[in-house]
Amino acid sequence: MIVLSPDSLNEIYARHLDWYPAIANPQSAPEFIDGLADIMGQFDLVLLDSYGVLCRGSTPIDGAPEAIQQLRANNIPFCVVSNDTLTNRSVAAEKYQARGFDFSAVEVLTSLDITEQYLSTLTKRDHIAVIAPLEHPSNHLLEGMIRLNGCNGEIPEGIDTLLFLTGAGWTAKMQENLVSTANGRQFELVVGNPDIGAPHGDHVTATPGYFIADLVEQTIQTAKPTLFGKPGRSIFSMAIEQHQITDPSRVLMVGDTLYTDILGGNAMGFKTLLLQCGVYQNQDIEEVISSTGISPHYIAPGL
Incomplete structure (x- = not known):
């Protein structure tokens, strides 16, 4: 497990801004509110990040289950939009129910759902190496690929595409071997979870976005990664299509990370x-916004 500080998290994101949509900030300074209840009535759809918004690890954040019930009571549609690549929507609802959230499958959309769409289109897989534990929900779609977790991170010859699916089970030694065997080679890069880090308990742990950034920086990869999660457009587009949204300004994206939730939501035309x-807990939020150059429409202490 690699633990990151909020400062290092933002520094890594900032070094790779060309991977993400262009910054499109609101015209006015963010408004401080008490929580979602203050503004939910303005929107036809509320999109919610998971880690750092609803829960930290597997523990619900105070007030989050109650906020979901307020959305239901006011008949406001919502969808959890998560960069989770360990669960797709068919099983994610059960996971959230165990954490005290009564979500149905149609109320959850993960970057694994988007990644599985890509995997289902592949006709040839033996040129792809994937970072994912050997037991994974998408195993039926990963057949024929080289499983780097089973190779201790070493990339065999003949591989021209690297899929960073999930960091579960990925070690510092595997990352070292990945970098060593990638030196002098160029790859197409695909990432299911673009997050650099995610909050777990009282710290932030490295996630696939960190591992791909480390690889790119150490081996001078020139390909721009394909992103299947936030802040890429695919996951947002699927969410609004499924809810038949035609006016993006009537959508609210709620998140805890400026470079994924807020940058991606702003680029889509959402509030x-x-x-x-979440990741900026105990940080001076105005200073973080100033240093990143990314600004939301609203700021609140919690949901």
Whole structure:
């Protein structure tokens, strides 16, 4: 497990801005509110990040289950939009129910759902190496690929595409071997979870976005990665299509990370709400916004 500080997290994101949509900030400074209840009535759809918004690890964040019930009571549609690549929507609802959230499958959309769409189109797989534990929900779609977790991170000859699916089970030694065997080679890069880090308990741990950034920086990869999660457009587009949204300004994206939730939501034309209970917990939020150059429409301490 690699633990990151909020400062290092933002520094890595900032070094790779060309991977993400262009910054499109609101015209006015963010408005500080008490929580989602203050503004939910303005929207036809509320999109919610998971880690740092609803829960930290497997623990619900105070007030989050109650906020979901308020959305239901006001008949406001919502969807959890998560960069989770360990669960797709068919099983994610059960996971959230165990955490105290009564979600149905149609109320959850993960970057694994988007990644599985890509995997289902492949006709040839033996040129792809994937970072994912050997037991994974998408195993039926990963058949024929080289499983780097089973190779201790070493990339065999004949591989021209690297799929960074999930960091579960990925070690510092595997990352070292990945970098060593990638030196002098160029790859097509695909990432299911673009997050650099995610909050777990009282710290932030490295996720696939970190591993791909480390590879690119150490081996001078020239390909721009394909992103299947936030802040890429695919996951947002699927969410609004499924809810038949025609006016993006009537969508609210709620998140805890400026470079994924807020940057991605702003680029889609959504309104954005940044919560302070996630990766920026105990940080000076105005200073973080100033240093990143990314600004939300609203800021609240929690959901």
